Every structure is written in C-alpha cells, then in structure tokens.
Amino acid sequence: MLCELCQKRRGKRDCPATGNLICNECCGTRRRKLISCPDNCQYLQKSRDYFQEKILTEYEMKTRKIFFSFFQKLEGKIVELQKTRLTDLTDAEVEEALEQNLANLNLKKKVIVYEYKSVNPKVQILSDAISEMLNSLQKVSSEAPFGGLLREGEKPYDLETIIFLLKEEIGFLKRLIKEDKGDTYYLNLINILH
Secondary structure, three states: OEOOOOOOOEOOEEEOOOOEEEOHHHHHHHEOOOEOOOOOOHHHHHHHHHHHHHHOOHHHHHHHHHOHHHHHHHHHHHHHHHHHOOOOOOHHHHHHHHHHHHHHHHHHHOOOOOOOOOOOHHHHHHHHHHHHHHHHHHOOOOOOOOOOOOOOOOOOOOHHHHHHHHHHHHHHHHHHHHOOOOOOHHHHHHHHHO
C-alpha cells in the first residue's frame, strides 16, 4: 500500500493523525508541521527522545528535567506564535526577543524603570508574548491563585530563577545557531519537542 501523503513510497507507519499508513520519510519530514500528530503517537515520542539525546548536552538535559514546566511553557509560546502569527520567524529573531527579555529582567532586578524595544515588529510581538508569559509565572494573585500559567501546586518562579533559565535557553539557541544548519534549526527542533 502506498503512503497516504506522497503516494510514492510504501506506507509502513500507522499514522494516528491521518488514520492511514504513511512512509517513514513523510512521517519524519512532515511531523508536527503538516501533520497534526497527537501527543501519544509512538513515532513522535521516539523522535522527541532521539532529539533530546542527540541535540541536548547532559547539562541541558538535567536542567530541562528539573525545570521541565518552564521550558515547556517558554518554547510552547514560541511555537504557538510561529504557527499562528509569525510563520516566517527565524532563529535570530527568537534570539533577539529572548535577549531583549533578559535585558529587561536585568533592569527590573536593578529597579530601573525602562524597557528595551525592538524595531523589528516580529521580534517585538514575540518579545511581548514572552514577557507576558514570564510575568504570569512570577505572579500569584487573588483572581488566579496559581498565576496565569501555573498549575495547582506549582510555585511561582522568582526573578533570579527566571533570569537563570532564560540565559540557559539563550545559550541553547546560540549553540544551535553556531551549528549553521539553517535559519530555523532551533525552531524546527522545538516544534518537534512540543
């Protein structure tokens, strides 16, 4: 039986998203981009595990395991905006938005009332969304006792921890940019991981 998607190669993988057999190549190249893979897909999980083992350093894996929720929310927000509003986003623009948030958090730490802004509208949209998400991870209010994005039982993050974790994500992104595997290498990887 031919692959449901390309109609060229033999379909070997039972795809839960399409309900049909697809070839390995279509599964690998179209996963989470053109195919709406459910989180319980065995091929998606194998792909995530593979990328985590091959791409992340041991230190990054440990940090991400300890602060899983933070990285899930941060990268999830980036992926969400890339899929909806910023479809032509690049890794360099993500780096600028993260760096801008880091600079603004450092100003906040020093109690300086100023906020850096980008001249690039895409960067500013992403930066604002990240800033809002980071603020909701810090706050506990009477309307939302666990913060906007915090789950019940999850404690709010302090400013120092958020700065540390943001630096970790920037370091990860810069390392991937140095590998020179395209303008969206980081974005493609976090799309697979989320």
